[in-house]
Amino acid sequence: MIYATIINMQSSITAAGYATPFIRQRTHLLSKQRTSDSFHLHRDRARRPIRKMASFSGLSVSIRSHASNSDDGGSGFRTLTEYAGKGGIDVGDDLLILFDHIQYACKRIAALVASPFNSSLGRRSDVVGGVDAGTGRDDPKPLDIVSNEIILSSLCNSGKVAVMASEEDDTPIWISNDGPFVVVTDPLDGSRNIDASIPTGTIFGIYNRLVELDHLPTDEKAQLNSLQSGSRLVAAAYVLYSSATVLCATFGSGTHAFTLDHTTGDFILTHPNLRIPLRGQIYSVNDARYFDWPEGLRQYIDTIRQGKGKYPKKYSARYICSLVADFHRTLLYGGVAMNPRDHLRLVYEANPLSFLAEQAGGKGSDGKNRILSLQPVKLHQRLPLFLGSPEDIEELESYGDVQQKVNPGYEV
Numbered sequence: 252m253i254y255a256t257i258i259n260m261q262s263s264i265t266a267a268g269y270a271t272p273f274i275r276q277r278t279h280l281l282s283k284q285r286t287s288d289s290f291h292l293h294r295d296r297a298r299r300p301i302r303k304m305a306s307f308s309g310l311s312v313s314i315r316s317h318a319s320n321s322d323d324g325g326s327g328f329r330t331l332t333e334y335a336g337k338g339g340i341d342v343g344d345d346l347l348i349l350f351d352h353i354q355y356a357c358k359r360i361a362a363l364v365a366s367p368f369n370s371s372l373g374r375r376s377d378v379v380g381g382v383d384a385g386t387g388r389d390d391p392k393p394l395d396i397v398s399n400e401i402i403l404s405s406l407c408n409s410g411k412v413a414v415m416a417s418e419e420d421d422t423p424i425w426i427s428n429d430g431p432f433v434v435v436t437d438p439l440d441g442s443r444n445i446d447a448s449i450p451t452g453t454i455f456g457i458y459n460r461l462v463e464l465d466h467l468p469t470d471e472k473a474q475l476n477s478l479q480s481g482s483r484l485v486a487a488a489y490v491l492y493s494s495a496t497v498l499c500a501t502f503g504s505g506t507h508a509f510t511l512d513h514t515t516g517d518f519i520l521t522h523p524n525l526r527i528p529l530r531g532q533i534y535s536v537n538d539a540r541y542f543d544w545p546e547g548l549r550q551y552i553d554t555i556r557q558g559k560g561k562y563p564k565k566y567s568a569r570y571i572c573s574l575v576a577d578f579h580r581t582l583l584y585g586g587v588a589m590n591p592r593d594h595l596r597l598v599y600e601a602n603p604l605s606f607l608a609e610q611a612g613g614k615g616s617d618g619k620n621r622i623l624s625l626q627p628v629k630l631h632q633r634l635p636l637f638l639g640s641p642e643d644i645e646e647l648e649s650y651g652d653v654q655q656k657v658n659p660g661y662e663v
């Protein structure tokens with residue numbers, strides 16, 4: 252157990268300093284300090300804490316850790332690699348190496364989306380004043396493509412991936428015959444907002460390669476490996492690029508979030524074993540679409556807005572229009588994040604996020620069925636998606652008619 256006390260905040264706190272995970276750690280741990288301090292004083296003098304000083308981005312922090320109980324080298328902080336490695340939950344060398352390369356790719360994407368030079372990459376000649384003047388809204392934007400290339404190169408370098416299927420590619424890319432894993436990814440979700448510096452995210456799902464398909468022609472086995480049901484996921488993760496860069500992962504035993512420490516380049520465990528609240532008080536949806544919704548969904552939203560649902564509180568609305576950011580907030584605060592029309596992808600978005608939601612005690616639904624029980628039939632298959640607190644999702648599903656059938660291809 253560790254306690255952190257802010258000793259001194261130097262005048263030159265950098266932008267990186269504000270994004271450091273230790274700031275969250277500080278408030279989180281200070282609240283525990285009062286009760287735990289007296290408990291430990293009386294309980295075990297032999298395990299008296301050792302005081303250390305550490306300085307992160309101009310912020311001096313005093314850390315006390317119990318040397319006799321330390322599995323973190325005494326620093327009090329654990330990186331993703333330490334957490335998932337042999338000294339931690341031990342996900343196995345292959346997955347650990349793969350995650351090392353995934354972390355590297357996402358740090359590169361984080362730098363890219365935050366770069367002052369990304370606007371020349373991200374700007375589309377056909378977008379005037381924020382309104383798409385010509386091509387379809389789903390056309391890949393340059394930053395999506397760059398992110399896709401970064402991920403592909405990291406997956407190739409890992410030596411651990413047989414096939415990558417990406418939202419940006421029409422067909423899956425076969426990488427290596429003996430790679431143990433299949434990776435599905437949405438390289439940069441929410442990128443339509445990138446010029447306004449609104450949060451974006453990357454999503455990953457990881458399956459085992461289906462060795463029983465090894466004899467098939469490459470195209471066929473690439474396709475079938477990528478179309479596995481979400482119930483077969485061995486790991487999933489998203490990375491949120493926001494005021495902090497957060498990598499939230501599950502290896503099938505809980506959902507854990509790690510925050511990028513820009514001073515060391517490590518993802519630090521800041522939210523072990525995340526549990527989504529059973530109920531939230533927030534709904535997240537693009538409700539300009541209200542008049543295209545079916546009756547059941549309108550009734551549900553009208554009811555919870557007025558505080559007349561099973562949870563007798565008036566719900567608030569929050570909608571960033573960036574799936575990873577809306578989902579991340581929902582995971583932390585509870586409630587329901589939804590897109591009721593056939594828009595989000597089963598393979599790249601719905602399955603990995605539903606696995607993360609379930610591992611945190613939440614639910615992922617298409618309004619009628621558990622997402623992870625669906626068998627994908629097409630790589631780019633789209634569907635309505637509802638993610639969130641278990642009691643909120645159950646209540647929403649009880650309205651029956653919540654999937655938006657009218658999908659006119661909205662302009663923004």
Ligand SMILES: O=P(O)(O)OC[C@H]1O[C@](O)(COP(=O)(O)O)[C@@H](O)[C@@H]1O
Binds near residue numbers: 388389440572573663
């Ligand atoms: O336009 P809507 O229905 O509000 O959809 C917004 C959703 O679309 C996304 O932008 C993904 O769509 P794209 O794949 O077209 O970028 C999500 O990040 C967001 O949650």
